[in-house]
Amino acid sequence: MSIKNRRDMLHNNQRSHYIGQLNESLTGRRVFVAGWVEDIRDIGRLVFVILRDSTGSIQAVARGQHLNQVKEISRQSSVVIGGSIRKSDARDSPIEIGIEEIVVASRAAYPLPIDGTGRVSSSMDKRIDSRALDLRNPSVSGIFKLRGLVLSSIRESLLTKGFLEVNTPKIIGTASEGGANLFGFDYFKRKAYLAQSPQLYKEELIISLDRVFEIGPYFRSEKSHTVRHLSEFTSVDIEAAFVDYEFTMSILEGLVKGVVRKVSGAFSDLAPLRDLALKLGSNGSIEKLTYKQCLEELWNNGEKIEFGADLTDSSLRLLGERHTGFYFITDWPTELKPFYIQDKRQDPELSESFDLQYGYLELASGGTRLHDKERLQARLEQKGLRPENFADHLKVFDWGMPPHAGWGLGFDRFMMVLTDCQNIREVVLFPRDVERLHP
Amino acid sequence: MSIKNRRDMLHNNQRSHYIGQLNESLTGRRVFVAGWVEDIRDIGRLVFVILRDSTGSIQAVARGQHLNQVKEISRQSSVVIGGSIRKSDARDSPIEIGIEEIVVASRAAYPLPIDGTGRVSSSMDKRIDSRALDLRNPSVSGIFKLRGLVLSSIRESLLTKGFLEVNTPKIIGTASEGGANLFGFDYFKRKAYLAQSPQLYKEELIISLDRVFEIGPYFRSEKSHTVRHLSEFTSVDIEAAFVDYEFTMSILEGLVKGVVRKVSGAFSDLAPLRDLALKLGSNGSIEKLTYKQCLEELWNNGEKIEFGADLTDSSLRLLGERHTGFYFITDWPTELKPFYIQDKRQDPELSESFDLQYGYLELASGGTRLHDKERLQARLEQKGLRPENFADHLKVFDWGMPPHAGWGLGFDRFMMVLTDCQNIREVVLFPRDVERLHP
Numbered sequence: 086m087s088i089k090n091r092r093d094m095l096h097n098n099q100r101s102h103y104i105g106q107l108n109e110s111l112t113g114r115r116v117f118v119a120g121w122v123e124d125i126r127d128i129g130r131l132v133f134v135i136l137r138d139s140t141g142s143i144q145a146v147a148r149g150q151h152l153n154q155v156k157e158i159s160r161q162s163s164v165v166i167g168g169s170i171r172k173s174d175a176r177d178s179p180i181e182i183g184i185e186e187i188v189v190a191s192r193a194a195y196p197l198p199i200d201g202t203g204r205v206s207s208s209m210d211k212r213i214d215s216r217a218l219d220l221r222n223p224s225v226s227g228i229f230k231l232r233g234l235v236l237s238s239i240r241e242s243l244l245t246k247g248f249l250e251v252n253t254p255k256i257i258g259t260a261s262e263g264g265a266n267l268f269g270f271d272y273f274k275r276k277a278y279l280a281q282s283p284q285l286y287k288e289e290l291i292i293s294l295d296r297v298f299e300i301g302p303y304f305r306s307e308k309s310h311t312v313r314h315l316s317e318f319t320s321v322d323i324e325a326a327f328v329d330y331e332f333t334m335s336i337l338e339g340l341v342k343g344v345v346r347k348v349s350g351a352f353s354d355l356a357p358l359r360d361l362a363l364k365l366g367s368n369g370s371i372e373k374l375t376y377k378q379c380l381e382e383l384w385n386n387g388e389k390i391e392f393g394a395d396l397t398d399s400s401l402r403l404l405g406e407r408h409t410g411f412y413f414i415t416d417w418p419t420e421l422k423p424f425y426i427q428d429k430r431q432d433p434e435l436s437e438s439f440d441l442q443y444g445y446l447e448l449a450s451g452g453t454r455l456h457d458k459e460r461l462q463a464r465l466e467q468k469g470l471r472p473e474n475f476a477d478h479l480k481v482f483d484w485g486m487p488p489h490a491g492w493g494l495g496f497d498r499f500m501m502v503l504t505d506c507q508n509i510r511e512v513v514l515f516p517r518d519v520e521r522l523h524p
Numbered sequence: 525m526s527i528k529n530r531r532d533m534l535h536n537n538q539r540s541h542y543i544g545q546l547n548e549s550l551t552g553r554r555v556f557v558a559g560w561v562e563d564i565r566d567i568g569r570l571v572f573v574i575l576r577d578s579t580g581s582i583q584a585v586a587r588g589q590h591l592n593q594v595k596e597i598s599r600q601s602s603v604v605i606g607g608s609i610r611k612s613d614a615r616d617s618p619i620e621i622g623i624e625e626i627v628v629a630s631r632a633a634y635p636l637p638i639d640g641t642g643r644v645s646s647s648m649d650k651r652i653d654s655r656a657l658d659l660r661n662p663s664v665s666g667i668f669k670l671r672g673l674v675l676s677s678i679r680e681s682l683l684t685k686g687f688l689e690v691n692t693p694k695i696i697g698t699a700s701e702g703g704a705n706l707f708g709f710d711y712f713k714r715k716a717y718l719a720q721s722p723q724l725y726k727e728e729l730i731i732s733l734d735r736v737f738e739i740g741p742y743f744r745s746e747k748s749h750t751v752r753h754l755s756e757f758t759s760v761d762i763e764a765a766f767v768d769y770e771f772t773m774s775i776l777e778g779l780v781k782g783v784v785r786k787v788s789g790a791f792s793d794l795a796p797l798r799d800l801a802l803k804l805g806s807n808g809s810i811e812k813l814t815y816k817q818c819l820e821e822l823w824n825n826g827e828k829i830e831f832g833a834d835l836t837d838s839s840l841r842l843l844g845e846r847h848t849g850f851y852f853i854t855d856w857p858t859e860l861k862p863f864y865i866q867d868k869r870q871d872p873e874l875s876e877s878f879d880l881q882y883g884y885l886e887l888a889s890g891g892t893r894l895h896d897k898e899r900l901q902a903r904l905e906q907k908g909l910r911p912e913n914f915a916d917h918l919k920v921f922d923w924g925m926p927p928h929a930g931w932g933l934g935f936d937r938f939m940m941v942l943t944d945c946q947n948i949r950e951v952v953l954f955p956r957d958v959e960r961l962h963p
Contacts, residue, residue, distance in 0.1 A: 103686075103734075119765070119766040119926065121731075121732075121924050121926075122924075138734060139688075139732065139733055139734035139735070140734075161923055161924045162924040163731070163765075163924040163925065163926035165766070190766070190895075190924075190926045190927055191895055191896070191921070191924050191925045191926055191927075192924065193922065193923055193924040194922040194923075197922075197923065198919075201923070215919075215923075216728075217728040217729060217731050217732060217920045217923060218731070218732075218920075218923045220729070220731075220732035220733060221731070221732045221923075226732055226733060229688065229690065229733065230688060232689075232690075232691075233688045233689040233690070236689050237679070237683065237689070240676070240679070244676065247542075249578075249668070249669060249672045250671075250672040250675055250676070251668065251671075251672070251953060252671075252741065252758055252952075252953065253953060253954060254741075254756055254953075254954045254956055255694070255741050255743075255756060256707075256718075256743070256755070256756050256956050256961070257961075258961035258962045258963075259962075268695075268709055268710075268711070269709065269710075270707055270708065270709030270710075270718075271707075271708075271709075272707070272755075272961055273745075273747075273958050275961055277961055279695075279709075279718075286953075286954065289655075289656040289963075290656060290659065290953070292560075292602070292656050292657070292659075292660070293560075293578065293656060293657075293659035293660045293665055294578055294659060294665060294668065295542075295577060295578035295579075296578070301740070301741065302691065302693075302694050302740065302741070304694075304695070306712075308712075316695070316711075317693055317694060317695050319691050326558070326602075327558040327604070327629070456629075456630055457630070477962055477963035478963075480637075480654075481656045481657075482630070483632065483633040483636075484600055484632055484633075484636065484640070484654075484656060484657045484660075485560050485561075485600045485601040485602040485629075485630050485631065485632040486602065486630045487558065487560075487602035487629045487630055488629055488630075513691075514690060514691065514692060514693075514725075514729070515692060515693045515725065517693055517695050519712050522695070522696075522697035522711055522714055522716055523697045523698075523916055524697075524728075524916035524917075
């Protein structure tokens with residue numbers, strides 16, 4: 086077998102091995118591996134090539150006839166190596182590959198804009214400008230492998246609980262939650278908007294599908310320059326019929342615990358994940374504070390917030406110092422919550438609502454929804470919204486709309502917590518913000 | 525236990541039973557069920573209520589004190605019923621519920637715009653205008669349950685093959701495949717577009733992530749009025765390094781077979797699904813025809829198509845009559861394919877490309893990609909595109925871009941095939957087209 090041309094290189098359209106699959110049991114065997122040259126060390130009679138693919142790295146050793154060819158390969162070039170597995174004297178690996186054939190599939194052209202190994206650090210901006218190369222750094226690609234695993238884990242958790250995955254439209258004809266911060270555009274001579282959330286659609290769907298979830302992109306024309314806002318983000322949304330906010334909080338708590346358990350096992354070498362298991366609360370459950378309890382704590386710590394005021398960034402930071410892991414803030418003042426949130430029967434100033442926090446960071450928001458059409462219409466008017474703009478939505482409440490509840494989880498923020506990243510741009514492949522529309 | 529108020533109705537935030545869970549082993553037991561009233565039959569001393577939820581339906585029987593209350597409930601209202609399970613004389617069910625308590629959660633207001641049971645048929649347009657109510661029809665909601673199951677099955681298939689799920693941006697700064705049919709909008713004083721596909725991003729990602737997939741919404745400003753085009757659609761996209769089109773065709777074939785196998789088992793009562801298993805080809809594999817073989821067949825059947833011409837709707841319908849199930853059309857003329865498709869070394873007029881067809885319907889399109897920057901630039905120019913508009917993309921080819929291949933599958937069209945629906949609007953909850961932006 087040889088790898089003299091592209092066909093051979095593809096090797097019956099399959100690489101024989103991912104590097105992560107190589108181990109001592111293959112000693113003496115001939116293998117083909119494909120990846121990129123992370124490093125080259127020339128010590129005269131030998132040249133060491135560190136070859137990496139998405140699954141790991143291995144040392145390959147060239148000597149004799151291959152020496153000159155290998156010396157000319159630039160770092161980050163893609164190559165295919167054919168050779169034999171043998172014992173290695175290297176500290177960090179028991180095996181290496183003795184190079185018998187090497188083909189450059191694609192040469193990296195210098196200078197490169199950033200260091201693909203991450204040893205020389207670059208600014209966040211430069212890294213995103215060259216994101217594909219940035220991902221050659223295993224600690225960067227590790228974040229996105231984790232992201233994929235968390236997506237799977239969330240879906241599994243919700244499917245097990247009887248939720249059906251749905252796809253609702255991202256192009257909408259009317260502003261779903263009031264109209265602020267929407268991207269608008271011309272849609273065949275009509276005005277359309279990019280959806281900010283699936284809120285109204287998911288509420289409508291539960292009249293017949295019972296329990297639904299959606300994981301998808303949403304859009305907010307967000308002018309703020311912060312480390313936790315993007316204008317395109319991924320949201321996990323659920324909605325369920327015949328349940329209230331307590332029930333959906335328990336679904337969310339189960340989901341968070343399940344993810345933490347699953348990813349801790351899969352990525353046990355990642356310190357932030359190890360610590361997370363400890364941040365679920367002393368008895369393994371997520372602490373619940375009411376909004377009023379938060380006010381009390383803030384008063385006791387010098388922040389004199391009046392009932393009805395939103396918790397500002399500084400208040401949340403103070404709470405976050407005292408509650409360092411996940412916690413819920415429940416029973417918010419009705420006037421602070423969107424028009425569709427149910428007020429409490431016994432105390433209409435308060436609502437059946439909650440936010441999931443991690444320290445100062447808001448991760449999710451949910452609640453029991455109003456299911457009575459008249460009350461919903463009245464609330465729209467109180468909020469200064471025009472019921473006629475919500476005609477498509479309101480008519481569904483005439484078709485036997487059951488009590489229901491749900492939440493939305495900012496998936497990218499959840500990933501920030503899981504990876505201990507301080508900037509949301511670390512966990513999104515190609516972030517979009519006021520400044521950034523490329524690559 | 526009673527259900528006199530909303531709290532009770534929610535029953536500790538859990539319905540005791542989904543209707544689909546009820547069976548004879550519960551005879552004599554008291555249960556709570558929640559759903560909507562599909563039908564009411566008043567025979568004087570008794571009233572029969574057909575209660576349905578997302579999992580099934582059951583007959584509930586009111587007598588005595590509940591008679592008058594039940595008679596006043598409108599069809600499609602949401603109710604909670606507490607009662608005892610007992611043997612039934614009904615033809616279609618061995619059990620029924622003897623109503624002991626019934627609470628109307630939300631009354632349906634008449635007249636309703638369409639018949640929620642589907643017994644009185646309505647036009648596609650009327651049904652979509654009232655989609656949430658349309659979904660009360662089990663044969664409609666069945667399509668979307670199947671859709672969820674197919675999504676799961678596709679993800680499972682790709683995860684097993686080592687593909688990582690990624691999220692690429694839907695807001696893009698430059699037209700990814702030329703610029704036709706794009707929705708454009710103002711993005712903080714700059715021109716932005718809605719992505720038509722993740723094509724360029726997925727190619728870039730494989731230089732480090734190796735194998736990626738994305739399932740997400742894409743957008744095309746599609747002016748045609750057909751039963752198979754929408755301006756917002758769901759696409760399944762994959763891309764893999766160090767493989768060619770033959771390999772990715774085998775991935776797609778495995779995916780299609782896996783889905784057909786899985787959904788046939790889950791929905792064995794749906795006739796179109798039973799038939800599908802037969803349409804995979806006589807030996808269970810998907811037939812492959814080259815473009816040239818298609819031309820020959822068309823000539824032999826009176827359609828005189830010259831080499832290089834695209835296969836028109838009428839040609840595909842003719843082919844579809846002869847190849848009634850799934851089949852691939854491979855090795856298309858290079859000039860018919862997008863700029864990024866690899867031409868064949870031995871015969872550059874042909875390309876390493878394929879479409880997956882079902883009868884006349886194109887479901888997927890893929891191929892080996894050009895990975896050499898100079899050739900890619902030359903091809904852009906041949907196609908009349910400006911390489912400077914692709915600067916972000918082209919620079920990635922300087923970073924050791926390996927050979928790679930992939931495909932995109934129109935998920936909604938695949939669902940049309942699986943459900944035997946002739947209109948793509950049947951398989952999309954809230955379709956978007958030239959005429960439709962609501963609900």
